[in-house]
Amino acid sequence: MPDLLTISEVSRRSGVAASALRFYEERHLIESERAGSGHRRYSRAALRRIAFIVFAQRMGLTLHEVAVELAKLPANRVPERADWAKLSSSWTKRIDERIAELERLRAGLTRCIGCGCLSLRDCQFANPGDRASRLGPGPRYWIGEKRILD
Numbered sequence: 001m002p003d004l005l006t007i008s009e010v011s012r013r014s015g016v017a018a019s020a021l022r023f024y025e026e027r028h029l030i031e032s033e034r035a036g037s038g039h040r041r042y043s044r045a046a047l048r049r050i051a052f053i054v055f056a057q058r059m060g061l062t063l064h065e066v067a068v069e070l071a072k073l074p075a076n077r078v079p080e081r082a083d084w085a086k087l088s089s090s091w092t093k094r095i096d097e098r099i100a101e102l103e104r105l106r107a108g109l110t111r112c113i114g115c116g117c118l119s120l121r122d123c124q125f126a127n128p129g130d131r132a133s134r135l136g137p138g139p140r141y142w143i144g145e146k147r148i149l150d
Contacts, residue, residue, distance in 0.1 A: 004033065004041035014050040021050070027063055029053055029070060045078045052084065059091060060098060104141065
């Protein structure tokens with residue numbers, strides 16, 4: 001594999017659209033060099049950063065948060081496994097919160113979601129008197145609020 005890759009090679013290898021790569025570059029998440037023709041050329045190390053960006057976004061990080069995390073990487077060498085492990089070690093809590101949220105969403109598929117509609121047959125039991133409305137607007141049970149029993 002050559003030292004520098006074209007945008008189409010990086011796109012194909014990373015599974016990320018060329019337009020997204022240009023966007024990441026505009027946001028200073030990845031870097032490229034310009035060939036004499038003006039075309040972008042990426043180092044192979046960019047593939048690691050792109051994989052990290054994709055993974056972090058799937059974890060729920062915003063691009064701003066991704067940029068903050070990437071800024072922690074060493075500037076004088078290619079990041080290694082230990083560098084990535086150090087960055088991701090603080091994400092366990094975030095993953096656990098995400099799992100809990102998905103479990104609430106799954107449970108809500110067949111139960112009252114606390115929206116105050118009182119249209120489902122079970123709402124009179126799961127949300128009597130529209131008590132969930134005291135928690136605020138929207139599907140309160142889906143977004144993590146505890147049910148009010150009394």
